[in-house]
Amino acid sequence: MPELPEVETIRRQLEPNLQGRTIVDVSVPDRLIIAPATLKEFVKDIIGKKLISVGRRGKYLLLQLESGQVLVLHLRMTGRLTQVTEPISSVDRRHLRLILKLDDGNTVVFHDMRRFGKAFILAAEHATAYWQRLGPEPLDRSFNKARLKQILKARNRPIKSLLLDQQLIAGIGNIYADESLARAGINPLRSADSLNDEEIKRLAGAIKLTLRRAILLEGSSIDTYRTTRGNKGRFQETFRVHRRGGEPCHSCGSLIKKIKVGGRGTYFCPHCQK
DNA sequence: CAAAGAACCTGGCGGC
DNA sequence: TGCCGCCAGGTTCTTT
Numbered sequence: 001m002p003e004l005p006e007v008e009t010i011r012r013q014l015e016p017n018l019q020g021r022t023i024v025d026v027s028v029p030d031r032l033i034i035a036p037a038t039l040k041e042f043v044k045d046i047i048g049k050k051l052i053s054v055g056r057r058g059k060y061l062l063l064q065l066e067s068g069q070v071l072v073l074h075l076r077m078t079g080r081l082t083q084v085t086e087p088i089s090s091v092d093r094r095h096l097r098l099i100l101k102l103d104d105g106n107t108v109v110f111h112d113m114r115r116f117g118k119a120f121i122l123a124a125e126h127a128t129a130y131w132q133r134l135g136p137e138p139l140d141r142s143f144n145k146a147r148l149k150q151i152l153k154a155r156n157r158p159i160k161s162l163l164l165d166q167q168l169i170a171g172i173g174n175i176y177a178d179e180s181l182a183r184a185g186i187n188p189l190r191s192a193d194s195l196n197d198e199e200i201k202r203l204a205g206a207i208k209l210t211l212r213r214a215i216l217l218e219g220s221s222i223d224t225y226r227t228t229r230g231n232k233g234r235f236q237e238t239f240r241v242h243r244r245g246g247e248p249c250h251s252c253g254s255l256i257k258k259i260k261v262g263g264r265g266t267y268f269c270p271h272c273q274k
Numbered sequence: 275c276a277a278a279g280a281a282c283c284t285g286g287c288g289g290c
Numbered sequence: 291t292g293c294c295g296c297c298a299g300g301t302t303c304t305t306t
Contacts, residue, residue, distance in 0.1 A: 003299065032283090059300075076300050078284080095284090114283045116300065157277060166301080173299055222299065223286090242299095263279070265297075 002075045004138070004171030005214035006225050006233065007059050010081050013228040015054040017083060017106065018063065022050045025101035033097040033110065033119050045121045046071055046100075058134050058170030068124035076116035082109050083228045113224060134170040138207050143169075145201040152192040152200065159195065159203075160188035161262035172207065175220050175242050178267050180207045182240040187273045188266050189259075213238070241267040 002010070026043050028034055034042045046065065055062035061081075063071040075081070084091055084107040088099065091109055098110035098119055110117065122130055135151070136143045151168050152159075162168055163177040172180070181188050184206035186199055195203065219225060219233030222243060226232060236243075240250060245258035245267055254271040 006299080074300085077298070112283095113285070114298090116283065118301090155276085161277085164300090175299060220299080225299070262277090 003173035006219035009218045011056045018051045022103040027099045030097040070122040074118040078113040078224045079117035080111045135168040145204045148204045155192040162192045178242040180210045
């Protein structure tokens with residue numbers, strides 16, 4: 001579910017409330033979320049530890065501990081993080097996977113219906129190598145048309161599949177791949193290495209604009225995604241193509257098509273996206 | 275090495 | 291109402 005804009009929204013909401021706080025208690029109602037680590041291993045590294053910042057890399061949320069270690073959270077498809085000020089007993093126990101209690105009495109809870117979500121400790125000495133597996137951050141200044149051109153070069157696969165590959169670009173998922181290609185006017189099935197310079201420039205710009213606008217609207221709530229305050233994002237109200245199969249394109253009136261690309265549901269306007 | 279496909283989970287929905 | 295297959299915002303492992 002959560003892609004870059006959703007994780008960034010959560011990061012921005014968490015940071016002011018977590019910065020400087022100490023984790024005083026941890027509970028793990030579903031051990032799958034910390035597997036393959038054991039409860040003992042997981043808890044010893046975070047209990048009593050102070051949080052100094054909340055960061056993000058791609059779709060990963062990074063809770064930086066004063067010890068130098070990082071508590072890394074990944075929401076995968078249906079993970080949700082909620083900030084709770086009331087007594088924890090009032091929280092919905094269904095799908096509850098991880099609870100972090102802070103020294104100010106507040107709590108952060110991780111719910112996850114499908115149990116794909118992950119929480120793990122990353123040691124300082126392993127961090128650089130770990131994050132190097134991911135491609136560049138698309139909102140960084142260094143991600144420009146030249147960088148994108150280099151990424152697309154000699155890659156004979158549909159441009160949509162390439163945008164979803166976290167090793168090539170970090171943070172784009174199914175929603176924002178479809179929406180970026182729609183904004184750029186590029187057909188999702190086009191081979192990555194067939195894009196000309198003008199198209200690459202349009203795509204780089206479309207990715208940045210799409211992600212920035214989505215962050216401003218606090219992400220997209222199609223189904224389970226909510227902000228840490230339990231609110232829906234609003235970017236889904238502005239979708240051009242995603243989940244709009246059979247509906248008219250806002251630009252030309254043609255009906256939006258739904259196809260499969262790399263096993264993922266893919267939406268596009270057959271008239272506007274060449 | 276790159277690319278495609280299956281596996282990992284649960285729940286909602288449409289069809290019969 | 292019940293069952294079945296399909297679909298879902300992601301990542302990782304296996305196969306080709």
